[in-house]
Amino acid sequence: MKQNRLSLNDVEWGEFKIKDIFEVYLSKGDNKADLLDCGNIPLISSGFNSNGITKFINRGDGISEIIPKNTITVDMFGKAFYQDFDYYAVSHGRINILSPLYNLNKNHLLFCINSIDNATKNIFSYNRMCSSSRLSKLKILLPVCNKGNPNWQFMEDYIKQEQKDIAQKVIDYYEQKMLETSFDLVGLEDVEWKEFNFNDVFRKIQRGKRLKKDDHIDGNTPYISSTSLNNGLDGFIGNYENLRKFNNNITLANSGSVGSCFYHEYEYIASDHVTSLTLDKADKYIYLFMATIVKRLEEKYSFNREINDKRIKNEKFILPTDKNGEPNWAYMSKFMQKIEAENLQKVLEYIYIYKLAISYEKKLLPLHKKEWKEFWLEDIVDIESGKDIYERERIDGNIPYVTATAQNNGIGYFVNNINKTLEEKAISVNRNGSVGYAFYHDYKALYGNDTRKLIPKYKNKYSSLFLTTVITKQKEKYGYGYKMGTGRLKRQKILLPINELGNIDFAYMKKYMQIGEIKEEYKILDYYYKLLN
Incomplete structure (x- = not known):
C-alpha cells in the first residue's frame, strides 16, 4: 500500500525560543584564519551561498579551536546553514553558533534551519546585526506533538521524504546528462556521423489532435502532452472520437516544455502540443537512442520559440552511419541494449558508462606526460x-x-x-x-x-x-x-x-573533460541513490 505523503499542513505548530533548543554563542574565530593555506577544513563567514563556506584551510597555529559538526551557523544577517563537518568561523563575519541542547540529528537541524530563516527574514542588516543575544530571544515555529513539545519524529520523517524527492530529481537529471556525455565519448566516436533531415529519417511525422481539458473522459489510455515529467504523461482518458492514437514511437513537445522527447512502447493519444515521430521497422532501443538525440532540441527552442510543423520537418540532426551512408540502426540498437543490460545487473544507473569512461582514462595520456x-x-x-x-x-x-x-x-x-x-x-x-x-x-x-x-x-x-x-x-x-x-x-x-x-590538441582536451565529468556524475548518482534506500 502506498504511504501517504507528509504535509506541513497536517500537524500542529507551536512557538519556541531559540535559546530553549540551542546553546547560542558568537564565534571567537581568529581573523588570521583568512591567511591560512588551502586545506580541507571549511572556513565559515557571512554569505548566502555555498553553505557560508568562503574557502577551505589547514589547521593553523594560534587559531582558535575548531567548531564541532552537527551545529548551525547564523551570520550577521540571520542566514542559517547546517554544518555537517568540523569547521572554523571567522570573527569578523559575526558568526553565531547554535549547538543543540538535546540529542538532535542532521534531519532535525535541517528542519530547524528553515524556521530560523523565516524568523530572521528582513529584520537584520548592517545597521542591526544578528547578535547572539538577539538571536537567543527569537521565537521559531516548529511542529508539535500532542503534549505541546517539538515533534522531532515528524521533522525527521518530513526531511527524509523531501530528500528522497530531491534525490530522485537529481538522479534523473544526471542519468540523462551522463548518457548524453557518453555519446561523444563511449563507442560512438568510432563510427562516421552524418547530418540528416527529420523528414528523411522519420517515416511519419504527425502532430496530435486538440482535445480540451473539459472534454476529457476518465479512462485507461495514456494522454501525452507537452510536460517534461512522467514520460510526457498528462493523465489517462477514455475518449474514442475526434482524436489521434499512436503506438511504439516517440513524441516531441512543440510547446510548453519545448523539446522534451519520450519513447512510448504502448498505445497512447497525443495532444496537439506534441508531434509523433515514427521510424520504419525500429525496435525499442533505436527509439530510445533517437529520443536522446532529438531531446537536444531543448537547447535550441524555448517558450518564446515553439517548434511548428514546418520547423520539425526541416530540422536537422546528426546520426551514426553505416558503410552506405545511411543511419546505422543496428549500431544504435546495440549500444542502447548494452546500457540497458548493464542497468538490469547493477543497482546504480549507468555504471556501464562509468566503467567505460575509466577504461578510456587508462588509455588517455596523463596531463603530466602530455606535451x-x-x-x-x-x-x-x-x-x-x-x-x-x-x-x-x-x-x-x-x-x-x-x-x-x-x-x-x-x-x-x-x-x-x-x-x-x-x-x-x-x-x-x-x-x-x-x-x-x-x-x-x-x-x-x-x-x-x-x-x-x-x-x-x-x-x-x-x-x-x-x-x-x-x-x-x-x-x-x-x-x-x-x-x-x-x-x-x-x-x-x-x-x-x-x-x-x-x-x-582539442580532441584530447575534450576527452579529458568528458571523462572527468562522467566520474563526478557517477559520484553524485552514487550519493543520491543511497538517499533513496
Missing part, C-alpha cells in the same frame, strides 16, 4: 567587453547576467533585459572583483562590464571547460591594482596540450 605549448589567448578566442546593467535598470527575469563574482558560475542576477552582450557557448573572465575567475556558459547570458566575454574559435563545450581551468590558473597574477582587462587578456599566454603536429 604542452604556450599560446596567446587572442589566437584561441575572440575577446569582447561586457556592458553593465545597473540595479535601477534591472528587470527580474530568467536570463543569466554574469558579473564579477566567483560564485554560481559567475552569475550575479537573473534579468529580463536584453543588450548586445547576449551570447551562448562563451567564457566569462572577471576583470574586476574576483579577478581572474573564468566560467563557461553553455546557455544564452548577458555579461557585465566587470567581465570580459571570450568566444572560443573552436566551439566545443568540453574544450571550453578545459580553457576556463587554464585561464583561472592565471588569476594569482591579477588583483584590484592590476586588472584583467581586454588588452592584457589578449596578450595573456596560456599553456595547452598539443598534438604531434604542434597544434592545440
